[in-house]
Amino acid sequence: MTFQELKISKPILKALQEKGYEYPTPIQEQAIPIALDKNDLLGIAQTGTGKTAAFSIPIIQHLSNNNSDRKSEIKALILTPTRELAIQIEDCVKEYSRFTQVRSCVIFGGVSQHSQVLALKKGIDILIATPGRLLDLISQKIISLQHIEYFVLDEADRMLDMGFIHDIKRIIPMLPNRRQTMLFSATMPQTIATLSKSILHNPQRIEVAPASSVVDTIEQKLYLVEKPQKVELLAEVLSDSKQKTALVFSRTKHGADKIAKKLKAKGIYCEAIHGNKSQNARQRALTNFKSGKTRVIVATDIAARGIDIANLQLVINYDLPDVAETYVHRIGRTGRAGNSGVALTFCSKEEYPIVKDIQKLTGRKLNRVQTALAVSNG
Incomplete structure (x- = not known):
């Protein structure tokens, strides 16, 4: 199967082709159609399986199709545990959306918030964030989550390992009840399983490269x-x-x-x-x-x-x-x-x-x- 067969829009296909991507990974092949249909998704997948494209491409496509509404409200939130991963996701989102009008921004702690706030004030569609800096900017009334239509919780098990579960439980109630939610985790401990049941609505579950599998190469x-x-x-x-x-x-x-x-x-x-x-x-x-x-x-x-x-x-x-x-x-x-x-x-x-x-x-x-x-x- 090719990306073209997944009914991905031409601007995104062009960006993928320029990167030399023609065939989706297993998780992309399974997740993209589900996400394009706006279903909630529970994905069990390790880092390196291509899940960033699996959740970001459908979001970019949905937002691109609705680009007549150019209001500055943030419409998609991707929450991830580490600064490095947040930067990596932002790089991918920018690459996939380069031929669309979709705008994105990344925020994380450990650095001055000044440049991040300036980027937010220009107006964005997709926000990639770590929990601490997100809650900080919300408390300063710089960010509002009331217009979020798409929410991704990435690396949920690592969030748990790093002690972010309480931050997540503070963020969830700030989101609109009507939204598409996608949760990705490499493993499924009981705490994450319980969390998934509370934030996902009739999700479709996919599992790729389970935690016991080792690449043959x-x-x-x-x-x-x-x-x-x-x-x-x-x-x-x-x-x-x-x-x-x-x-x-x-x-x-x-x-x-x-x-x-x-x-x-x-x-x-x-x-x-x-x-x-x-x-x-x-x-x-x-x-x-x-x-x-x-x-x-x-x-x-x-x-x-x-x-x-x-x-x-x-x-x-x-x-x-x-x-x-x-x-x-x-x-x-x-x-x-x-x-x-x-x-x-x-x-x-x-x-x-x-x-x-x-x-x-x-x-x-x-x-x-x-x-x-x-x-x-x-």
Whole structure:
């Protein structure tokens, strides 16, 4: 199936064609017709499956078809947990709407609100926002949600992880009862399931790439190594993979800084991104990484949600995550769009139970690599 067969309007098709997009991803193929019919939607999908286009293209098309009404009220709200993801969504919305009169704006905390307020005052149709800055500007009476016709809650499970569920519950009552709502989440914990029932009206549910699935093009390797030797192993691996872009996962913010510092001391230039970094520092690091100026990024799980690199070649689990599902999300950063990728996992003795959980969840055994730094799993 092509995008043209999904009954997408000519201006949006032109924008997609200029980006070289011809065939929709599975979630786009399923979600776009549902959204174009103005049905509520519950989408279970990981980052990287193409869900931004799945929800934004129908909204742009609806607003474009009603462009005779050029009032300045905000008509669509896309709520997302992180600043990086908000910027990424805004970039996509601008690309898809470039041949329409639909206007969009992104707001997030951690920076001055001045330029964001100026953009809002010019009049926009679609607002992409993080919860904190949205509530702040609402309290200042700069933003009103009373004219919202389309509402998207993206990365709902990450919203929960980051403690935004209470902010969301404050925002929902500000929206009109008559609206189209789309909720997307990589997983469906009970809190999100309950929330979805309260905000969605007769939704159609679609599920793509469930949390247990791992892309076939990703080669998974396991290194059994104790914590004191992990930095040595990391430096060794990165030295052997000089031409590869690498995303290294740390469990903590402090750990990310520590890993980056030790790599730099060994002559491997890298940057760390996490919640304690300023917005400008995080965005600069991401820009350097995407452009190839920086080859290695060390990140925490939350910060990494904003990293969307089409040809990322190597993911390294320096620390194992607390739950097996997070492993699937991490390594899904590589091996995208039919490309091959490699995922390496460094596992100490106390982390080995997580490896067992991962293998049980994915139904795959991680290929163990023998090195001089390897240890027995006991």
